[in-house]
Amino acid sequence: MLPLDPDFLARAARLEAELEALDRTQYRLLNDESSAADRAAGASVLKVKGTELFQRVMDLLVDVAGPTGLRLPGADGFGMDSREPLGVSHLYSRAASIYGGANEVQKNILAKYLFDKLS
Amino acid sequence: MTELSREDSVSLAEALRRALQEQYGFAGGRKQDLAAGPEQRSSVFSLLTDLGLSGLMLPDAHDGVGGGVADLQLVQRELGRALVVAPWFDSVLCGQALLQVGTSEQRNALLPALASGQLSMTLALEESAGLGTTLKPTSARQSEAGWIISGFKSNVFQGKAVDKLMVSATVGVNASALFLVSSNHAGVRHSNFRLVDGSWTSELIFDSAHAELLGQSGGPDHLDAMRAISLLANAGRCAEAFGAAEAALETTVQYLQTRKQFGQSLGDNQALRHRVAEMYIALEQARSAMELAAEATQLEDHADAEHRAAQAQLVSSEAIT
Numbered sequence: 022m023l024p025l026d027p028d029f030l031a032r033a034a035r036l037e038a039e040l041e042a043l044d045r046t047q048y049r050l051l052n053d054e055s056s057a058a059d060r061a062a063g064a065s066v067l068k069v070k071g072t073e074l075f076q077r078v079m080d081l082l083v084d085v086a087g088p089t090g091l092r093l094p095g096a097d098g099f100g101m102d103s104r105e106p107l108g109v110s111h112l113y114s115r116a117a118s119i120y121g122g123a124n125e126v127q128k129n130i131l132a133k134y135l136f137d138k139l140s
Numbered sequence: 141m142t143e144l145s146r147e148d149s150v151s152l153a154e155a156l157r158r159a160l161q162e163q164y165g166f167a168g169g170r171k172q173d174l175a176a177g178p179e180q181r182s183s184v185f186s187l188l189t190d191l192g193l194s195g196l197m198l199p200d201a202h203d204g205v206g207g208g209v210a211d212l213q214l215v216q217r218e219l220g221r222a223l224v225v226a227p228w229f230d231s232v233l234c235g236q237a238l239l240q241v242g243t244s245e246q247r248n249a250l251l252p253a254l255a256s257g258q259l260s261m262t263l264a265l266e267e268s269a270g271l272g273t274t275l276k277p278t279s280a281r282q283s284e285a286g287w288i289i290s291g292f293k294s295n296v297f298q299g300k301a302v303d304k305l306m307v308s309a310t311v312g313v314n315a316s317a318l319f320l321v322s323s324n325h326a327g328v329r330h331s332n333f334r335l336v337d338g339s340w341t342s343e344l345i346f347d348s349a350h351a352e353l354l355g356q357s358g359g360p361d362h363l364d365a366m367r368a369i370s371l372l373a374n375a376g377r378c379a380e381a382f383g384a385a386e387a388a389l390e391t392t393v394q395y396l397q398t399r400k401q402f403g404q405s406l407g408d409n410q411a412l413r414h415r416v417a418e419m420y421i422a423l424e425q426a427r428s429a430m431e432l433a434a435e436a437t438q439l440e441d442h443a444d445a446e447h448r449a450a451q452a453q454l455v456s457s458e459a460i461t
Binding site: 039041042065128 | 414432
């Protein structure tokens with residue numbers, strides 16, 4: 022896949038838009054005068070959405086890397102081609118949805134917050 | 141663009157929410173309004189007028205209340221929550237176009253009537269012809285008796301029910317301008333269709349219809365004004381979408397708690413609880429999209445503004461569906 026093909030551009034533009042929105046969500050949370058419960062729910066939103074977007078960015082990058090991303094680092098690390106580490110990074114990104122409080126746990130927290138708030 | 145104070149704006153939104161809950165309900169008033177024919181303006185329009193919303197974004201000098209894009213979004217969010225169908229938003233957008241490019245005579249003649257809710261208007265900009273049709277885009281030419289427009293417009297929201305249409309037309313080769321046309325003018329043919337949500341829309345065919353040019357002849361191209369209107373429209377739509385999604389999430393959570401299956405509430409099932417959490421995450425993204433859309437109306441650079449607006453529309457439309 023070439024970086025300039027329309028499919029790549031569309032995927033990149035979509036991720037950029039979602040990141041821009043997540044950025045606003047984060048600032049809203051920082052500036053918000055809302056309750057502790059609202060802020061805790063906001064943190065769960067950021068964790069889930071943030072890691073999902075991170076994984077989608079890495080999916081895109083591993084597609085860009087293609088076979089160049091297959092290598093493990095040698096004794097001197099990776100070579101000149103900046104795409105080489107992407108395969109390993111992509112594998113590592115899979116862990117994001119379970120570290121720092123698994124996303125499933127975050128969703129339990131969010132559901133409890135919403136059921137308490139909206140009942 | 142000015143803005144209302146935060147207090148005024150919040151109390152306006154609260155009054156609107158209460159009035160809509162009492163007099164419109166979630167989808168109840170809408171059902172009644174949609175049962176009427178295409179020539180009938182939704183009855184909820186007068187409720188909005190009574191609350192003083194018709195002049196929301198018009199300046200004091202034209203009997204308006206001087207609200208800005210944040211106020212527009214607060215109102216649109218409430219209208220979205222109640223799924224209101226009325227030519228209120230279109231009238232607001234037409235008012236903004238009049239403010240930007242209308243002559244002082246046009247502004248004085250039309251803006252107070254818009255602000256009081258006596259006059260309703262809608263935008264006729266879109267030209268999407270069905271496959272196999274030979275409809276021509278709308279163009280304008282000058283005759284001895286004034287401007288004449290010919291061509292077609294599609295998806296004109298409540299085109300039959302409003303008093304006046306604001307129509308875009310090409311002038312000459314490269315320019316395009318906005319024109320005012322009376323909805324019941326003899327040279328305007330309406331075909332009325334219901335949209336998927338049940339609201340009325342018109343396909344218009346202008347057959348040498350007399351039209352009034354907005355602003356002065358030979359004045360600047362209206363492209364800038366149309367761009368500004370479309371950014372504002374996007375900001376309003378994103379807020380409306382957010383309001384509808386917010387109400388849908390609340391209704392869903394309430395239902396999950398009420399409905400019992402196999403001896404327990406639906407809301408005790410983790411699979412459904414997770415879907416509620418996902419809806420909320422999407423709702424927060426939609427809230428941010430609403431902010432991005434408002435931001436786009438304030439950006440100086442055209443390309444930046446369009447980029448930001450496109451991001452907002454993309455995130456909003458995907459998050460709420």
